[in-house]
Structure formats: structure tokens, C-alpha cells
Amino acid sequence: MTNDNTKTIRIQSVLSICTIIAGLILMTYMIVAEDELGAIPLILIMSGILLYLYDRLKRGGQSGLNKNAS
Known part of the structure; x- marks a missing residue:
């Protein structure tokens, strides 16, 4: 992976985790x-x-997650 793709994936992961946290706070x-x-x-x-x-x-x-369990 290139450095730009790695940054994009990290940003997407952080945004998804922030969405989960916001949902939990709002649910509480x-x-x-x-x-x-x-x-x-x-x-x-x-x-x-x-x-x-x-x-x-x-x-x-x-x-x-994509690895075979065999």
C-alpha cells in the first residue's frame, strides 16, 4: 500500500469509530x-x-479477517 492509501484507510477507521462512539453517547x-x-x-x-x-x-x-483458518 502506498502512504496515501494508508492515511485514507486510517482516517476512515477513525471516522467509523467516532460514529460508533457518538451513537453510544446519544443512546445513553x-x-x-x-x-x-x-x-x-x-x-x-x-x-x-x-x-x-x-x-x-x-x-x-x-x-x-481475510486469512483462511485452515
């Missing part, structure tokens, strides 16, 4: 303040997880 606030869970925090958490997994799979051999 919604539960404490309104005693119910909203759809927006769940969407943020799920999209952050999916983006993170996509970035890990895009890295190829670095992530360890």
Missing part, C-alpha cells in the same frame, strides 16, 4: 433523558460498525 442520553431508545443512535452504531468492518476487509492481509 436518550435512555437517561427520555427512558426510551431512539432509532437514530442505533443507525449511527450500526453504520459505524459496518463502515469499520468494511475498512478492515479493504485492508486485506493487514486485518487478519
Whole structure:
């Protein structure tokens, strides 16, 4: 991988982790303040997880997710 691709993947990973954290914070606030869970925090958490997994799979051999277990 080139240096530019590595920076792009790191930025995408950081953004996906920030999305997950924002969803968790918003979910905690919604539960404490309104005693119910909203759809927006769940969407943020799920999209952050999916983006993170996509970035890990895009890295190829670095992530360890694409290796065969045999």
C-alpha cells in the first residue's frame, strides 16, 4: 500500500469509530433523558460498525479477517 492509501484507510477507521462512539453517547442520553431508545443512535452504531468492518476487509492481509483458518 502506498502512504496515501494508508492515511485514507486510517482516517476512515477513525471516522467509523467516532460514529460508533457518538451513537453510544446519544443512546445513553436518550435512555437517561427520555427512558426510551431512539432509532437514530442505533443507525449511527450500526453504520459505524459496518463502515469499520468494511475498512478492515479493504485492508486485506493487514486485518487478519481475510486469512483462511485452515
